[in-house]
Amino acid sequence: MELGMSARVVDGHTVLEVCGEVDVYTAPRLRERLIELFDLGSRHAVVDLNRVEFLDSTGLGVLVGALRRLRGVNGTFGLVCSHERLLKVFRITALDRVFLLYDTVEAATAVPGADAELPA
Amino acid sequence: MELGMSARVVDGHTVLEVCGEVDVYTAPRLRERLIELFDLGSRHAVVDLNRVEFLDSTGLGVLVGALRRLRGVNGTFGLVCSHERLLKVFRITALDRVFLLYDTVEAATAVPGADAELPA
Amino acid sequence: MIGMPTVRLSFSPAPAHVRTARLVGVAMARRAGVAEELLEEIRLAIGEACSRAVALHRSIGLSELVDVAMTDDDRFTVRVTDHAANTPTRSRCDADPAAYLDGTAQGPAVTPDTLAEEVVVAQMGLALLAGLVDDLEVASVPGGVGTQVRMSWPLEHLKSDDKGQWSSNGTR
Amino acid sequence: MIGMPTVRLSFSPAPAHVRTARLVGVAMARRAGVAEELLEEIRLAIGEACSRAVALHRSIGLSELVDVAMTDDDRFTVRVTDHAANTPTRSRCDADPAAYLDGTAQGPAVTPDTLAEEVVVAQMGLALLAGLVDDLEVASVPGGVGTQVRMSWPLEHLKSDDKGQWSSNGTR
Ligand SMILES: Nc1ncnc2c1ncn2[C@@H]1O[C@H](COP(=O)(O)OP(=O)(O)O)[C@@H](O)[C@H]1O
Ligand SMILES: Nc1ncnc2c1ncn2[C@@H]1O[C@H](COP(=O)(O)OP(=O)(O)O)[C@@H](O)[C@H]1O
Numbered sequence: 001m002e003l004g005m006s007a008r009v010v011d012g013h014t015v016l017e018v019c020g021e022v023d024v025y026t027a028p029r030l031r032e033r034l035i036e037l038f039d040l041g042s043r044h045a046v047v048d049l050n051r052v053e054f055l056d057s058t059g060l061g062v063l064v065g066a067l068r069r070l071r072g073v074n075g076t077f078g079l080v081c082s083h084e085r086l087l088k089v090f091r092i093t094a095l096d097r098v099f100l101l102y103d104t105v106e107a108a109t110a111v112p113g114a115d116a117e118l119p120a
Numbered sequence: 121m122e123l124g125m126s127a128r129v130v131d132g133h134t135v136l137e138v139c140g141e142v143d144v145y146t147a148p149r150l151r152e153r154l155i156e157l158f159d160l161g162s163r164h165a166v167v168d169l170n171r172v173e174f175l176d177s178t179g180l181g182v183l184v185g186a187l188r189r190l191r192g193v194n195g196t197f198g199l200v201c202s203h204e205r206l207l208k209v210f211r212i213t214a215l216d217r218v219f220l221l222y223d224t225v226e227a228a229t230a231v232p233g234a235d236a237e238l239p240a
Numbered sequence: 241m242i243g244m245p246t247v248r249l250s251f252s253p254a255p256a257h258v259r260t261a262r263l264v265g266v267a268m269a270r271r272a273g274v275a276e277e278l279l280e281e282i283r284l285a286i287g288e289a290c291s292r293a294v295a296l297h298r299s300i301g302l303s304e305l306v307d308v309a310m311t312d313d314d315r316f317t318v319r320v321t322d323h324a325a326n327t328p329t330r331s332r333c334d335a336d337p338a339a340y341l342d343g344t345a346q347g348p349a350v351t352p353d354t355l356a357e358e359v360v361v362a363q364m365g366l367a368l369l370a371g372l373v374d375d376l377e378v379a380s381v382p383g384g385v386g387t388q389v390r391m392s393w394p395l396e397h398l399k400s401d402d403k404g405q406w407s408s409n410g411t412r
Numbered sequence: 413m414i415g416m417p418t419v420r421l422s423f424s425p426a427p428a429h430v431r432t433a434r435l436v437g438v439a440m441a442r443r444a445g446v447a448e449e450l451l452e453e454i455r456l457a458i459g460e461a462c463s464r465a466v467a468l469h470r471s472i473g474l475s476e477l478v479d480v481a482m483t484d485d486d487r488f489t490v491r492v493t494d495h496a497a498n499t500p501t502r503s504r505c506d507a508d509p510a511a512y513l514d515g516t517a518q519g520p521a522v523t524p525d526t527l528a529e530e531v532v533v534a535q536m537g538l539a540l541l542a543g544l545v546d547d548l549e550v551a552s553v554p555g556g557v558g559t560q561v562r563m564s565w566p567l568e569h570l571k572s573d574d575k576g577q578w579s580s581n582g583t584r
Contacts, residue, residue, distance in 0.1 A: 024463040025427040056459050057540055058427075061533035068528075085452060092543035093536045144291040145255040176287050177368055178255075181361035188356075205280060212371035213364045247429055248477065249436070250420040256443050257419055263439055264421070264432055271428050305420065 002026070004051075005033050012113035013078075014042035015105055019051035022059035031062045037118075038066075043075035044113030048105055050080055055089050067099065076100075078108040122146070125153050132233035133198075134162035135225055139171035142179035151182045157238075158186075163195035164233030168225055170200055175209050187219065196220075198228040245309035245319075253297035253306055258290040261308050265318060272312035275396040281372045282393060286318055288365045288372075289389040293322035295358070300324055315375075317392040325385050417481035417491075425469035425478055430462040433480050437490060444484035447568040453544045454565060458490055460537045460544075461561040465494035467530070472496055487547075489564040497557050 003026035004019040014037055022030055037045065047063065049055065063079065070077040081087060082103040090096040102108035123146035124139040134157055142150055157165065167183065169175065183199065190197040201207060202223040210216040222228035249264050251257035265286040266279050274282065286308070293306040307321040369376060369389070377390040421436050423429035437458040438451050446454065458480070465478040479493040541548060541561070549562040 021431075023427075023459060024430050024466065054455070056456060056463060057533045057537035058463060060536045061529045064532045065529045089456070089540065093539045095536070141259075143255075143287060144258050144294070174283070176284060176291060177361045177365035178291060180364045181357045184360045185357045209284070209368065213367045215364070245422075245477075246424045246426070247432060248420075248422040250417075250422075252418045254418070259443075260419060260436055260439055264436055267432055267435055271431075305417075 003029055005030065007033075007037060007118060009115055009117050010046075010105060011109040012115050013044045013046050013076075013109040014115045014118065015046045015048055015109065017048040017051065019053075021054040022049075022052055022062075023054055023056045024058040027056075027058040027062045030059065031065065034062070034066045038069060040118065042115050043070060043073055044077075044115050045070060045075070046078045046080060046102075046105060046108040048080040048108075049086055050082055052086060055086055057093075060089070060093060060095060063099070064095070076111060076113060078102055078111070080105050080108050123149055125150065127153075127157060127238060129235055129237050130166075130225060131229040132235050133164045133166050133196075133229040134235045134238065135166045135168055135229065137168040137171065139173075141174040142169075142172055142182075143174055143176045144178040147176075147178040147182045150179065151185065154182070154186045158189060160238065162235050163190060163193055164197075164235050165190060165195070166198045166200060166222075166225065166228040168200040168228075169206055170202055172206060175206055177213075180209070180213060180215060183219070184215070196231060196233060198222055198231070200225050200228050245311050247310045249308045249310075250305040251308075252303060253294040255291075255294060257306075258287055258294060261290045261320075262287045265308070265310065268310050268312065269316050269393065272316045273395040273397045274316050274393050278393050282316075282318075285369055285372050285391055286320070288368050289318070289320035289391065292362065292365050292369075292389070293320055295362070296322050296324045299358075312395065315392040315394055317390065319388055319390045321381060321386055321388045323381075323384075323386040326380060326387065417483050419482045421480045421482075422477040423480075424475060425466040427463075427466060429478075430459055430466060433462045433492075434459045437480070437482065440482050440484065441488050441565065444488045445567040445569045446488050446565050450565050454488075454490075457541055457544050457563055458492070460540050461490070461492035461563065464534065464537050464541075464561070465492055465559075467534070468494050468496045471530075484567065487564040487566055489562065491560055491562045493553060493558055493560045495553075495556075495558040498552060498559065 002020050003022060005016060007014060007016045009015070016033065016037065018030065020026070034045070034047075045066065047066070067077045078100045080102050081090070087096070087101070090099065090101065100108075122140050123142060125136060127134060127136045129135070136153065136157065138150065140146070154165070154167075165186065167186070187197045198220045200222050201210065207216070207221070210219065210221065220228075247264065247268055249261055251260065262283050266283050269279055269282050270276075290306060290308065296302075297304065297306060302324055304323045306323075307319075309319045309321070311317045369391075373391045373393075375392045379388055379390070380386070381388050419436065419440055421433055423432060434455050438455050441451055441454050442448075462478060462480065468474075469476065469478060474496055476495045478495075479491075481491045481493070483489045541563075545563045545565075547564045551560055551562070552558070553560050
């Protein structure tokens with residue numbers, strides 16, 4: 001139910017794994033965390049949503065904001081999302097045509113990226 | 121959360137194992153089930169509460185009703201209850217001095233009883 | 241604002257909704273910052289206060305909604321309000337449970353068992369409320385018909401209210 | 413009685429309470445007998461309707477409570493009501509999300525990103541409501557200030573209402 005987040009670097013991409021519910025209550029913390037990562041220099045980010053149980057419009061808004069921010073600096077922003085429950089949310093809002101959606105972290109990080117290792 | 125019940129005969133006692141929440145919403149079903157067992161001839165009953173997560177005053181009322189009914193026919197009525205969470209409820213209401221409380225089904229069925237096997 | 245409920249739940253007097261009230265109460269208490277070890281007694285206390293109100297409404301055929309108001313200012317406070325007129329029958333439930341089992345509390349043994357069970361339930365409900373809740377107050381609704389059970393519990397930790405914003409530079 | 417809410421939840425316009433509303437809505441839908449496979453969309457739809465109302469109240473600094481009324485007569489019906497005055501700004505959110513990403517929908521690029529995100533959220537919220545709920549109705553509050561989102565879902569199975577009673581013979 002609560003939001004959990006953990007970041008690592010995979011093949012030059014900053015991968016943020018998210019679990020729990022991303023909603024109007026917790027989305028601000030996802031936004032904060034992404035800003036933190038971008039401020040640390042991440043330009044190629046992947047958000048792994050495969051362990052997210054619930055995603056609402058506020059969560060989508062945060063993801064759209066992240067996409068815009070990385071586009072603005074010629075970065076890339078991918079989403080890992082393979083569960084029908086969440087894919088439905090992207091389809092209904094037509095955001096499946098806006099985001100790059102991948103089934104696995106491997107697929108999402110296969111595109112070239114150049115993020116350095118994260119500071120501890 | 122929901123109420124689950126299953127009955128068996130152990131050493132001449134009808135043992136009703138209950139799991140889930142016994143509250144103002146589900147207690148009527150516990151009452152129904154006990155009545156059914158008593159109508160089938162059970163005179164020595166044990167209710168196993170060890171898998172009950174929640175018990176409120178309505179649940180207590182049903183247990184008191186069962187105790188009264190079996191006392192009225194010279195039967196016995198024992199409760200299996202070893203978890204502090206539930207014991208607290210019995211203590212606060214002073215019903216720990218009214219019921220025979222046992223830690224295990226074995227202890228509760230050790231007293232002599234004479235219930236026949238349950239019909240399938 | 242103290243006294244202004246943060247969440248108010250009103251429900252028709254049906255047992256199923258008592259579960260809803262417990263669910264909401266515990267979820268709110270947890271979020272408000274009540275200590276984890278108090279949550280179980282809050283669940284039970286809210287359930288008892290609501291069951292009592294539901295039973296009361298049903299016993300007099302009152303379909304009006306039962307009210308639960310919750311606030312989390314300095315303490316987590318729950319107010320459960322019924323809308324039944326204050327009659328002498330409402331205080332019939334203060335006998336000793338053991339006496340009831342002896343048959344002495346209910347007078348002649350002709351009392352139907354279902355009524356008797358209701359009396360036991362009411363007694364046990366009050367015993368649980370009084371035994372569980374340190375800060376408990378039962379009072380007539382000011383200027384109206386009904387009774388309000390007010391309970392409160394301390395908050396363990398304060399809530400944070402920070403939220404990040406996309407910085408306006410560096411984005412486009 | 414049709415129209416008489418079985419459960420009514422009112423909450424101050426805080427994001428945390430949207431979770432409470434989802435929790436209550438799904439618990440009630442399940443008990444009312446809504447098909448299991450509809451619960452996830454009910455959770456999302458109630459969340460979106462409530463988030464919208466909360467955002468609206470907050471955007472105009474309105475501390476009044478948001479209302480959610482639930483009934484389960486022939487269908488499971490949820491009504492989410494805000495109390496914000498109906499102004500033109502309330503219909504600003506109907507642009508295309510893709511256009512927003514291009515920067516074309518918001519006119520000049522000076523729009524702060526945080527506002528822009530709120531617009532996206534509002535668009536997505538409406539898209540989700542419209543896409544998820546077959547029986548959806550958005551209307552001004554009759555004779556008052558505010559908007560009501562009404563949604564309903566079919567009940568799969570009927571509820572039983574039997575409960576056993578201790579037989580009065582054989583007990584004492
Ligand atoms: N356990 C928590 N985890 C993360 N953020 C929290 C937590 N508790 C509170 N917050 C933050 O505090 C904000 C306010 O929530 P809260 O004050 O608990 O709501 P309310 O008191 O109105 O029920 C939230 O938007 C959230 O960002
Ligand atoms: N899933 C269930 N399991 C057992 N009993 C149930 C169930 N659903 C309903 N009942 C019975 O139906 C009665 C009425 O509950 P219900 O009609 O669901 O409440 P409401 O409609 O007021 O929310 C309950 O007291 C209970 O005995």
